[in-house]
Amino acid sequence: MNTLDQKINQWFPGLVVRKDLVRAVRGNAIVPSYVLEYLLGQYCATSDEATIQAGIETVREILRKHYVHRNEAGLIRSNIREKGRYKVIDKISAVLNYKSDVYEAQFSNLGIKKVLIDSGTIKAHPKLLVSGVWCIADIEYEFTEDKNASPWLLSALKPIQLSNFDFDGYLEARRQFTTSEWIDLLVQSIGFNPEMFGHRSKLTQLIRLIPFCERNYNLIELGPKGTGKSHIYSEFSPHGILISGGEVTVPKLFVNNTTGMIGLVGYWDCVAFDEFAGKQKRVDKALVDIMKNYMANKSFSRGVETLGAEASMVFVGNTQHTVPYMLKHSDLFDDLPGKFYDSAFLDRIHFYIPGWEVDIIRGEMFSSNYGFVVDYLAEILRSLRSHDYSDRYGDCFSLSSDITTRDRDGINKTFSGLMKILYPHGEATRDEIEEILRFAIEGRKRVKDQLMRIDSTYGNVRFSYFDTSGQIYPVATLEEQEYPNHYHKTIAVGEDGNITAAVQPSAPGVLPEPLTPADPVLQAKHLSFQENQKGLSFDALLGPYLRGATAITVTDPYIRLFYQVRNFMEFLETVVKHKAPDEEVSVHLVTMADELKSEQQKDNFEKMKEAAGTVGVNFTWEFDDTGTIHARHIVTNHGWKISLDRGLDIFQHYEMNDVFTFANRLQQYRPCKAFEVTFIRHQL
Incomplete structure (x- = not known):
């Protein structure tokens, strides 16, 4: 465990779990993460490796014996009949049979219906009436001659979610963490490795949690495929539900005027619409009108009666075009269905997550460190809705x-x-x-x-x-x-x-200086760049200031790891692009030796020296043994000093091993880190 993991286990004992365990126990069980983490929280919420391994085996055994796979439903039904009583893990929903005046349960995977369920259970868990709840249930079998009676009996039912928590203890434990530590803990809790994200990207991930802790919050996220837009709403909390954008109706979402039954907004904290984009999708105009009123006023009508609810609304969908294309030809809502492409509806949206800033999910982005058992965090967030x-x-x-x-x-x-x-x-x-x-x-x-x-x-x-x-x-x-x-x-x-x-005239003072310093006459200037900004490259940023130099000195203490060495190689490529073919340029690097892999570092420099020599660049380097260099800058022999507060390390993580990714081949398609650069004229 790293230092943060130790701190997490110290202040939240029994409430955290190692996030790679979910992938280890899931197998072919198609269940939400919060179901798996509920079980892991019972047996693996510890830092003791032996206990964790024993707990994993216990959870696997529980899933093997009691989780109902659809293709094994017949076998499970047989086990219930032969044993008389059996425990299952399944998604259970209920309906009111008004002809018999009884509630009847239906088991999604087990495939049995009309199982009697008492009204006390319905009152304790009303979500059973709307889309169902994952539960651990005891089922009994008792054959009867009555053709109208079901042989299945529900003897016990326990929704898979936390029963209690100490909110004051949560606040006190929060005080023991710095802001950056706490953000990393939360990012790990939703399953990601915080080292793979910049600060802005972490905040973007956490924005997705607001619908669970803020009443009547309206959020939209549109962006490319594969960025995990719907993951939070389907896997994270038992208080949220994810539905396909094409499956929703007025009775299902708000109220059924025939039965009087309240829809999803009356039972869930967060209702998320997946695959919301798509211009050709057919949408009920009445649904849009009711949604407008609900999103603005937290209420909807049922005949002459007006009802209120506090469910947050989330809309996620894929974009078909790049951001500059949308801005040039239409707008950032361009991919929405026609009925939702309505200014009155869109004005109800509180926040637009720029999905194009979110990385496509890759294997190395998942966390193997500790985070909250998601059900615990879900209950904390739910309690915060009243604040x-x-x-x-x-x-x-x-x-x-x-x-x-x-x-x-x-x-x-x-x-x-x-x-x-x-x-x-x-x-x-x-x-x-x-x-x-x-x-x-x-x-x-x-x-x-x-x-x-x-x-x-x-x-x-x-x-x-x-x-x-x-x-x-x-x-x-x-x-x-x-x-x-x-x-x-x-x-x-x-x-x-x-x-x-x-x-349109922009508000004065809003726009920064142009992204690239392509001035006809180079000027001394200072530029700032935000995290996740794209369109940046060494060629555009540094190239004009390197052109004409015959000697360049780069001071950067952190040219050690492979991606840092690759950055420097790309800097040499920029030097080559901006020098005349018949000229030679000397590039000298001042850096610090890698304490663990200095031989590999030297070998990389030797390979660069050999390659650079064939294209007219004389590359040399030296290690600063004092360990005192901190400033990062580039100095040319024709009058420029370029001060980079991050050195050449200006880009976010990207997939360097995938040669078919444009971010790998072209710098301008990589999101950058937040950094500043100053171009200074200096005396020769």
Whole structure:
């Protein structure tokens, strides 16, 4: 275990589990992660390896004996008959047989129906009436001559979820972790390795948890396939349900006027719509209208009666085009079905997760470290739904008066949700509060900026905030910084069906300097780049300042690991691209030796030296034995010093072994880390 794992086990004993165990015990059992982790939490919530291995075998044995596979349902039914009583793990739902005035259960995998279930169990677990609940149940078999009676009897039922927890203990334990440690613990809890994500990417993952801790929160995430958009809503919590976007109806979602039964929003904390995108999908206009009212007012009508609910709504779907294409030709809601491509509906969205910033899930991104048993975290988040943290920034900051009430509500709900997730104990610094406030504003701004493209009746809004001194801080979305030429346009469809685009004036001070310093005359300047920003390359950023130099010195103490050495090789490629074929350039590297693999490091440098020599680059290096170099910069012999606060390590993790990935071949398709660069003229 690493230091964080030890700390996690110290402060949350019995409530955490090693995340790779889920994959170890799942086998061919098609059950949500929270079901498996519930069982692992009973037998493997420890750091003792012997106990863990014994617990794994116990859980495997429980699944082998009691989890019902559909193709083995006949065998299980036979076991129940022969033994008279048997324990099963299955998804159970219930219906009211109003002709007989009894409740009847149905077992999804076992394939049995009309199993009598008492009204007390229904009252204790009302979700049985809507889409079903995963349970551990004892089934009995008793044959009867009555053709109308079922031989199956339900003698005991226990939903697979935590029965109690100590909320005050949770808050006290939170105080023992730094913010970065706590974020890593949460990322590990949802199954990912935090080392594979930048800080912004971690926050993006945690945004997905807000619907579980914030009432009536409306979230949308659109992006490429394979980024795990629906994973949280299907696997993470017994209080959320994931449904296909094409399967939902007004009676199923809200209320059945015939039976009077409340729909999904009355029983679940989070209702997520999978595969929500798709222009050709048929959508019931009445459903959209009721959803608009519910998302805005938390209520819906049943005849003359108005009912309320607190389920959050999440919409996830795949995009068909790149971000610059959508911004140039349409908008970021372009892939939604026609009935949902409605400004009144979209205005109810509190936050738009930019799915194009989320990496496609790869094997190495999963965690093998400790995280919360997800059912424990799910119960904590559920208890936080009754708290309101939306005013926690009021002592430090205030929103611009330009921001409308609906925009303000979206920002406040996102801020409140992130505060609950990251700082449930309420102890956040001014900088930490500012960070999540900016993040909340950006997510709502992404919605509003697209609405302004779709509907010209929406006025331009200055998304900014003030501190107590009156200093104003404008907020921009990342795609606004990456594609300023396309972002500020109004897309309109004329009567002739032709699409026209008009450039909008952007709010002053919002847009940064251009991404690439391609000035006709090179200038001294300072540039800042956000995490996950794309379109960046050594060629565009550094190339113009290296052109014409015959001697270049690079000082970077961290050219050790393979990806760092590869970065330096790509820097040499940039030098080659910007020198004349008939010129030679000397490149000297000052770095520090790798304490564990110095021979491998030297071997890599020798190979680069040999390769560079064939294309007119004389590469040399030296190790700084003092261990005191910290600054990272590039100095040329023709008058430029380039100060890079991260050195050449400016890109996020990407799949370096996949030659068919463009991020591997072209730097501009890699998301970058947050960094700053300063170009300084210096005396020769």
